[in-house]
Amino acid sequence: MAKRSKRYTPLRLLTLSSAFLLILVTPYLNMRFHFNFIQGWFQSLSIGNLWFVSPLEGLESILTSRSIYGPLLVGMLTPITLALLLGRVFCSWICPISFLSEVTDWIIRLFTRKKHRPFGLRLPRRVFWFALIGEILIALIIGAPIFVFLSPPGLVGREIMMITLFKTIAIEGVVVVIVLAMHVFSKRMFCRYFCPLGALLALIGIKRRLIIEADLDECLKCNMCKRACPLGLDPQKGEGTSPYCWNCGKCTEACKASALAFKWREF
Ligand code: SF4
Ligand code: SF4
Numbered sequence: 001m002a003k004r005s006k007r008y009t010p011l012r013l014l015t016l017s018s019a020f021l022l023i024l025v026t027p028y029l030n031m032r033f034h035f036n037f038i039q040g041w042f043q044s045l046s047i048g049n050l051w052f053v054s055p056l057e058g059l060e061s062i063l064t065s066r067s068i069y070g071p072l073l074v075g076m077l078t079p080i081t082l083a084l085l086l087g088r089v090f091c092s093w094i095c096p097i098s099f100l101s102e103v104t105d106w107i108i109r110l111f112t113r114k115k116h117r118p119f120g121l122r123l124p125r126r127v128f129w130f131a132l133i134g135e136i137l138i139a140l141i142i143g144a145p146i147f148v149f150l151s152p153p154g155l156v157g158r159e160i161m162m163i164t165l166f167k168t169i170a171i172e173g174v175v176v177v178i179v180l181a182m183h184v185f186s187k188r189m190f191c192r193y194f195c196p197l198g199a200l201l202a203l204i205g206i207k208r209r210l211i212i213e214a215d216l217d218e219c220l221k222c223n224m225c226k227r228a229c230p231l232g233l234d235p236q237k238g239e240g241t242s243p244y245c246w247n248c249g250k251c252t253e254a255c256k257a258s259a260l261a262f263k264w265r266e267f
Contacts, residue, residue, distance in 0.1 A: 008249030041157020087205035132199035212240025218259035228254030
């Protein structure tokens with residue numbers, strides 16, 4: 001039987017906020033105090049001698065430059081291992097787009113005193129995979145790593161750096177505004193259907209160890225979990241084990257019957 005789950009939202013929001021704070025203050029610390037122990041943002045982040053590279057940007061660079069740079073592969077190792085074990089938790093627990101989406105929801109709630117209710121537009125789930133394939137094909141055709149320049153999570157870091165160092169913003173930042181505005185049509189629309197990085201992380205984590213287990217004997221068929229899922233998944237039908245699930249834990253909190261819980265899948 002699935003065990004009653006804890007509340008994960010406070011911890012997730014704390015992690016998202018801390019990750020955002022990291023990329024917010026890093027350029028300022030670099031510039032004002034020459035504190036260079038931490039540099040970059042979530043596309044390419046260095047902490048001391050450790051270097052973390054976003055897998056999609058790394059893959060794109062390898063494919064478009066047709067060369068393999070050893071340190072780049074090492075930099076991609078930690079995010080890939082994380083995705084292999086936990087799935088696309090970068091998306092729900094770290095990504096600045098997720099943080100800004102939570103803030104956007106909170107602002108809407110504050111001003112309208114209502115929960116944000118998007119139009120509920122649904123697209124076929126396979127659009128997600130086409131976004132990844134399309135992005136890689138375009139990068140190969142034009143011979144340039146486009147996601148390095150236009151990745152919404154990366155653009156957030158780049159805009160913060162531009163504002164801090166040059167007191168200006170880059171025009172590409174409009175992509176972030178568009179991504180956030182897409183929430184009007186469906187919850188986390190960009191992350192659900194169009195983010196090539198999210199799709200790559202989902203693909204890497206297709207056999208991930210951490211899943212959402214459903215106990216159908218306990219299920220009340222109330223659909224509270226489905227309503228709570230930011231990605232429109234139906235965990236009681238096993239979609240918490242699907243590659244699309246980003247292990248945010250919201251469904252487990254919404255379930256009053258304790259029918260859903262995180263579970264480590266055995267090797
Ligand atoms: S899908 Fe893309 S933008 Fe959305 S949370 Fe994941 S990496 Fe960030
Ligand atoms: S199924 Fe549950 S854990 Fe997975 S994304 Fe939806 S709410 Fe989050």
